[in-house]
Amino acid sequence: MSSQLFQTPAATLLGRYDRDHYWAALFAPAPARAAFIAVSAFAVELALVRERVSQPTLGLLRLQWWREAVERLFRGAVPNEPVAVALAGAIADRDLPRAAIERMIAAREQEIAQERPADLEGLVAHVAATAGEAAVLRLAALGVTAPVAVAAARDGGTAYGLAGTLRAAAFNARRGRTTLPFADATEDLWRDSGRPRLAALAKPVATRAHVLLDEARRAVPRPDRGSLAAFLSAALAAADLARLARRGHDLLAPDLSGPPLARLLRLASAAAMRRY
Numbered sequence: 001m002s003s004q005l006f007q008t009p010a011a012t013l014l015g016r017y018d019r020d021h022y023w024a025a026l027f028a029p030a031p032a033r034a035a036f037i038a039v040s041a042f043a044v045e046l047a048l049v050r051e052r053v054s055q056p057t058l059g060l061l062r063l064q065w066w067r068e069a070v071e072r073l074f075r076g077a078v079p080n081e082p083v084a085v086a087l088a089g090a091i092a093d094r095d096l097p098r099a100a101i102e103r104m105i106a107a108r109e110q111e112i113a114q115e116r117p118a119d120l121e122g123l124v125a126h127v128a129a130t131a132g133e134a135a136v137l138r139l140a141a142l143g144v145t146a147p148v149a150v151a152a153a154r155d156g157g158t159a160y161g162l163a164g165t166l167r168a169a170a171f172n173a174r175r176g177r178t179t180l181p182f183a184d185a186t187e188d189l190w191r192d193s194g195r196p197r198l199a200a201l202a203k204p205v206a207t208r209a210h211v212l213l214d215e216a217r218r219a220v221p222r223p224d225r226g227s228l229a230a231f232l233s234a235a236l237a238a239a240d241l242a243r244l245a246r247r248g249h250d251l252l253a254p255d256l257s258g259p260p261l262a263r264l265l266r267l268a269s270a271a272a273m274r275r276y
Contacts, residue, residue, distance in 0.1 A: 005034055009082035010041035017044045020160075020233055021138070023264050027271045028142060028229035035094050035141035036229060038086035042101075043134035045083045046108045059112035063105055070101055096140050100133040107133075117181040120204055124162070126179070128154060131161025139230040149227055152219040155212040156234030156276065162209040163240040166202050167256040180205070192252070199249040206241050206249060213238055213276075222274045235270035236263060 005011060014037055015022045021040040028036040046066065053059040069079045070087075078088040090096055107129035117123040135157025136150055144150075165179055172178050173190045182201050189197045213234060223231045239258065247253040257263070270276050 005037065008034075008037070008086065010086035011037050013044055013083065014041045017048065019260060020236055020263060020267070023267050024138075024229050024232040027232060027267070029226055032094075032142045032226075032229075034086070035090035035096075036138055038083070038090040039096070039134070039137040039141045041083050042087050043104065043130075043137070046104055047130070049108060050112055053112075056112050056114065060109060063109050063112065067102070067105055070098070070105070074098055090141055094141050094143060095145060096137060097145075100136045100140075103129045104133045104137075111179075116179065119181050120208065123165070123179065123181050123205065124158065124208055127161035127165060128158045131164070132158035135160070135230055135233070139227060142227050142230055144227045144230070148219050149223075152216040153227075153230050155216040155219075156231050156237070159209040159212040159216070159241075160233040160237040162205055162212070163237040163244075166205055166244060166251060167240060169198075169202070169251045190252070195250055195252055198251045202244070202249040202251050206244060209237060209241055213241075217276070223276075225274075228271060228274060231276045232267050232270055235266055235276035238276065239263075239266050 006015075011022070011025075014025075018040060021043075022037075025033055025036050025040065046063070049059050049062050053062065069081070069084050072079060073084065073088050073091050078085055107126055110126065117126050132154040135153040138157075139145075139149060139153040169178060169180055170190065180201065188194055189201075216231070216234060220227075220231065239262075240256065243258060244250075244253075244256060247256070
């Protein structure tokens, strides 16, 4: 990857907020790296909307702006916004599925409206529409649209998103919110005394993530070099879930992500072996 590509606004945003996919871009074929970074930065941009606004109405307005921007992008008009400019390039160069982009926006609108999933199935559906569809976009950015690969990427991305939901659960609870459908951020279970119940609540989510990983691996056990980068975050999900299991699914345990260097080495190992 060229130094110029590292210095683009989209790459800078990605490197600041999503190191996992910033690093994964290193393993994308050179012609596809800009598109891979663009769609990954777009996913970050949507996820940050809730963090950047003081009122839900402002967040919904920002997401509506993105809805309208996407419509313009697919007509060839480019808004003067750095991530939109990068996304426009990816749309022009690759056959990006517009439906996946729109599903991501809709899912973030539900978040802003504080429509928390009612149960495990709702959580999985929500994560599939965010992290799962982001993985589909990354695969498309790599030029891969085969249905089997798309389904596997979505499953792997959803597993990564579920693992991330568990990793961030305590952090979000401290800020007064949670995406877990069965754990209120204000409950006493987020104190030390609640650890056993939290672990019992986390385990079904982790189990579902494992199932999705297994399904992805059965469908695409060894991605080729052209599609590999879209599957690498699933390798991190596997490591995160294993780490969480070793700690008894304790969501209050420190450093559930592991050291950054270990994450990078895990990506490099998965890329070298073409396994996730």
